Amino acid sequence: xxxxxxxxxxxxxxxxxxxxxxxxxxxxxxxxxxxxxxxxxxxxxxxxxxxxxxxxxxxxxxxxxxxxxxxxxxxxxxxxxxxxxxxxxxxxxxxxxxxxxxxxxxxxxxxxxxxxxxx
Numbered sequence: 001x002x003x004x005x006x007x008x009x010x011x012x013x014x015x016x017x018x019x020x021x022x023x024x025x026x027x028x029x030x031x032x033x034x035x036x037x038x039x040x041x042x043x044x045x046x047x048x049x050x051x052x053x054x055x056x057x058x059x060x061x062x063x064x065x066x067x068x069x070x071x072x073x074x075x076x077x078x079x080x081x082x083x084x085x086x087x088x089x090x091x092x093x094x095x096x097x098x099x100x101x102x103x104x105x106x107x108x109x110x111x112x113x114x115x116x117x118x119x
Contacts, residue, residue, distance in 0.1 A: 025092075027090050029102065031108075033108040033112070034103065036101065036102050037057070037101050038098055039099055040097055041097035044076055044077060045057075045058060047077075048081070049099075050088070054085055057086050057103065058083060059081075061079050061080070061082075062080050063079060085105070085106040087106050088103050089103060
């Protein structure tokens with residue numbers, strides 16, 4: 001039985017080719033204004049970066065017991081967060097449930113494409 005798994009012969013009649021796309025394990029910066037951030041799984045940053053509607057980064061955090069919610073804030077897990085809309089470009093899951101994310105602010109991303117069109 002060991003010979004079956006240790007010995008392989010290609011059939012010259014059929015094309016037996018195997019292609020593997022391997023990930024190198026590195027992230028490279030995509031745009032001039034993009035940035036990298038690292039955070040843990042289960043953190044508020046994971047909630048805001050990876051949500052389906054309006055992904056955002058956290059600009060400020062304050063306790064909900066101090067004041068009422070302002071117009072530019074969202075409540076999550078007992079705090080008010082001031083947010084800025086982003087576009088997530090790349091994500092890498094690292095050891096011990098850490099994420100490495102390349103993101104760019106949405107206004108910078110859209111401005112970059114408007115500038116390229118000559119508008």
